[in-house]
Amino acid sequence: MGPYTTLFGLLALLAGLAVGKAWERYKLQDGRWIDRRRARESPHYMLGLNFLVANQIDPAIEELSTAAEAAGHPLEIHLILGNLYREKGQVGRAIQEHQSLLQRPHLRKLEHANVLLCLGLDYKRGGFVDRALEAFSEVLRLDPDNRYAMSNLEKLYEEQHQWTDAYAMRQKLASEEADQKARHQEILAFLENEIGVAAVKRNEHVEAARRFRAAIDLDQKNAPAYLNLGDVMLAQGDLPGAVETWEKLIAISPDRAYLAYSRLEQAYADLNDPARFPALCRRLISANAQEWRARLALAHYLTSHGSAAEGLELLFEALAINPHALAIHQGIWETLTELRLPPALVTRYVGLARESIFYVDPHICVRCRYRSTELLWQCPHCHEWNTFVEERIAPAKDTEATLTS
Ligand SMILES: [Zn+2]
Numbered sequence: 001m002g003p004y005t006t007l008f009g010l011l012a013l014l015a016g017l018a019v020g021k022a023w024e025r026y027k028l029q030d031g032r033w034i035d036r037r038r039a040r041e042s043p044h045y046m047l048g049l050n051f052l053v054a055n056q057i058d059p060a061i062e063e064l065s066t067a068a069e070a071a072g073h074p075l076e077i078h079l080i081l082g083n084l085y086r087e088k089g090q091v092g093r094a095i096q097e098h099q100s101l102l103q104r105p106h107l108r109k110l111e112h113a114n115v116l117l118c119l120g121l122d123y124k125r126g127g128f129v130d131r132a133l134e135a136f137s138e139v140l141r142l143d144p145d146n147r148y149a150m151s152n153l154e155k156l157y158e159e160q161h162q163w164t165d166a167y168a169m170r171q172k173l174a175s176e177e178a179d180q181k182a183r184h185q186e187i188l189a190f191l192e193n194e195i196g197v198a199a200v201k202r203n204e205h206v207e208a209a210r211r212f213r214a215a216i217d218l219d220q221k222n223a224p225a226y227l228n229l230g231d232v233m234l235a236q237g238d239l240p241g242a243v244e245t246w247e248k249l250i251a252i253s254p255d256r257a258y259l260a261y262s263r264l265e266q267a268y269a270d271l272n273d274p275a276r277f278p279a280l281c282r283r284l285i286s287a288n289a290q291e292w293r294a295r296l297a298l299a300h301y302l303t304s305h306g307s308a309a310e311g312l313e314l315l316f317e318a319l320a321i322n323p324h325a326l327a328i329h330q331g332i333w334e335t336l337t338e339l340r341l342p343p344a345l346v347t348r349y350v351g352l353a354r355e356s357i358f359y360v361d362p363h364i365c366v367r368c369r370y371r372s373t374e375l376l377w378q379c380p381h382c383h384e385w386n387t388f389v390e391e392r393i394a395p396a397k398d399t400e401a402t403l404t405s
Contacts, residue, residue: 042070075104224377229245295315363391
């Protein structure tokens with residue numbers, strides 16, 4: 001967050017300078033003519049910028065305040081000063097600084113929008129959600145193409161779980177950035193899925209199913225929409241439809257297949273065809289030698305169907321692929337216990353596990369490196385969508401060699 005806000009401050013400053021080019025050089029202020037270019041010729045201004053770039057906020061504030069004083073308090077420097085106070089955590093001071101700019105007479109439309117944008121960020125930082133929403137909305141009225149305002153509004157709506165508003169804002173953003181269509185579709189699909197989840201909570205199953213289908217239409221790799229659509233179909237009594245939906249997820253997104261395992265295992269049993277589950281696992285394992293989750297699921301199935309020894313071999317293979325997953329270690333101990341702890345197998349396990357570092361099911365956000373013990377669809381730290389990948393601390397090497405050794 002920190003570097004981002006400072007960077008934003010810098011961008012706002014540069015935007016201010018660009019706008020400044022269009023202004024007249026001289027401006028009447030407090031009854032005297034001010035040479036607006038003097039600010040940018042001041043050594044304090046340059047020093048302030050340098051401190052800003054080096055993320056040294058206090059000296060930047062000091063130099064920029066001096067520069068502002070010398071140049072008759074130009075708007076863009078005060079805009080930046082407000083942003084720096086916010087960066088320091090002095091939100092009240094930031095708001096005061098930016099609000100006083102709004103009092104200035106003859107603000108141009110873009111100046112007005114810039115000040116409101118900064119003020120919106122102050123409110124957001126201070127947790128004044130309603131006022132932040134109001135400020136960013138006003139920015140869009142003044143400057144309808146302002147993408148900072150759009151993405152800030154979207155994030156605020158998401159935080160408030162106002163998924164329909166967030167969706168509308170992302171659509172607006174998407175129409176501004178036609179070159180990034182795929183990424184926008186991907187995010188719209190997650191938002192559509194959330195709208196569906198909200199409908200499920202209201203028991204509106206038909207509407208929910210419609211939303212989940214729309215999410216899949218937007219992005220056919222949107223895993224939660226398949227899971228949720230299957231759940232809704234199941235709730236509506238359509239077990240074969242649910243199975244078909246979950247199987248489609250596996251076909252389209254094999255790396256997310258495991259999310260449907262427990263649902264499918266139960267569903268196949270309910271269809272009086274439990275053997276479809278181990279068959280599915282074996283198919284996935286033969287399609288991808290690295291598939292440790294299918295091995296784990298198959299091992300669990302085999303152990304609970306009287307074939308613990310075979311299950312244990314699969315768990316040892318899974319451990320070789322991903323030695324850090326606590327779930328595999330737990331499965332091994334359960335299975336070893338089931339087999340009454342044969343010393344030779346315990347010794348083999350101890351040997352395999354010696355180098356392991358334990359995590360339940362480690363995932364990491366590729367954008368901000370936030371670590372999670374499970375797969376998340378939206379990062380709680382940077383709020384980006386679909387950025388989590390499975391984290392393997394030691395890269396799993398060519399498994400053919402590992403598995404046969
Ligand atoms: Zn993140």
